[in-house]
Every structure is written in C-alpha cells, then in structure tokens.
Amino acid sequence: MADTPQKVASRPLSPHLGIYRWPVTMATSIVHRMTGVALAGGTLLVAWWLIAAASGPEAYDFFNSLAASLLGQLVLFGFVWALAYHMINGIRHLAWDFGYGFALKTADRTGILSFALSLLLAVGAFALAYLGKGGYYQ
C-alpha cells in the first residue's frame, strides 16, 4: 500500500459507536442486555432482603435503614427501573418471536414505549411509596 499512516487515519472509517447516530432499536437492544446483567446483581438485593428478614428484627432494621438512605433509594430505583424495562422490553422481544412488530416504524415506536412505560412504572412505584400508598401488607 502506498498510503502513509496519516492518510489512512484521515479516511472515513466504517461507522463507529462514537459518531454513529443510534437508532432506537439499537439502544433498546443494548439496554435490554445491560439491564439483564444489572438484574443479576439485583438478585443479590432480593436474597439480602430475604436473609435479613430470616435473621431477626435487628438485621431487618439494618436492611430497612440502608434501603431508606439516599444511596439505597438510588440503587432501589435503578433496580425497579431495570426490572420494569427488562420485563416490558422482554414482552416486545416475545412479540418479535411470534413474528409481530418487525416493521421499522413499529419497532421504533414500541422501543420508545418500552423506555417511557418502564420509567413511568418505576416513578409511579416510588411516588406511591413516598405518598404513603405502599406498605399495605403491614
């Protein structure tokens, strides 16, 4: 090749993530995978909650106080949103498995719906909790 290294570098390369305009379907796909991996960590939260409940009032109060802290609330919000997103976008994947929703516009719309609905559910759940509408099994 006669090209010098500088010339090679200045030539347009194939689309790279940094400059590529993300289509909705690309974002929903990678976020589905990321929420899935994050929810693997979420299983530890559920396990911790169950173990705390089985270990007596002190352990449970400790869990409760951590969950109520700012960091705890942020982690819990992330967990709730990830769970909501993975479930709703998972339903979208199941629809695809049955052959529905492949049209580009439809896939874009359902993708935006996955983001919007999961955020609404997570915010809604936290709003209910903060408005004192949670805790109905006490």
Add this chain to the structure above:
Amino acid sequence: MSSLETPLHKVEGLGSAHSGVKHFWRQRVSAVALIPLTVWFAISALGLVGAHEASVLYFLADPLNAVLMGTFVLISLYHMALGLQEVILDYVPHEGFKLILMVLNHGFAFMVAAACVVALLRIAL
C-alpha cells in the same frame, strides 16, 4: 440449492452449536413465566415498603406467598444464568476465561438460589 448437511445431522436438528433450540426455548419459557411472577413480586414489595420484620414474616409465612416468592427467585436465577451465558459466549473469546466465567455464572446462580431457599424455609417453616 442442495444442502451440505448429512441426513443424520438434519434429523437431529441440533445445528452447528450441537444444542439446537434448547437454550432459546428455555429462555423464552422462563421469560413468559416471569411476567406474572414479576408483577406479583412488585405488588408484594410495594405492599411491604417500610414494613417491620414482623409484617414481612407474616406475609412470607403464608404458604402461597412463600411458594410464589421461591418460584420467582428460582426462575429469575434460571433465566439469569441463561442470559449471562449468552453474554459470556458473545463477548469472551478466550476459551479458558470463558470456561471460568461459565462455571462462576452457574455457581453464582446455585449459591444465591440456595441462600434464598434457606431464608424462605427459615421464615415459612
């Protein structure tokens, strides 16, 4: 175009990965099962927000709730192991590292499952 598959390979239907649709199918069936279970879990968790230990014990001492919680945890971990396996196979090219991660993935799933089952049994029994 004529197929290059041998008749035996075609009949076995296991494809080039030699495992057929087993992984795909198990992932979808567990996903469908998790839809109602997750809705139940979310409603239950919201109902126990801010509750003291006694309320949680009372809730989980109900056999129906204990069984549903156990099912939710176990199927979640099963679905998780299947999903993480897919991620590992996609992103980890090194055979040795891949093997270690696959073992850790399933070890993690079994350990968290055992911990949750022990906790639930201590509460429900």
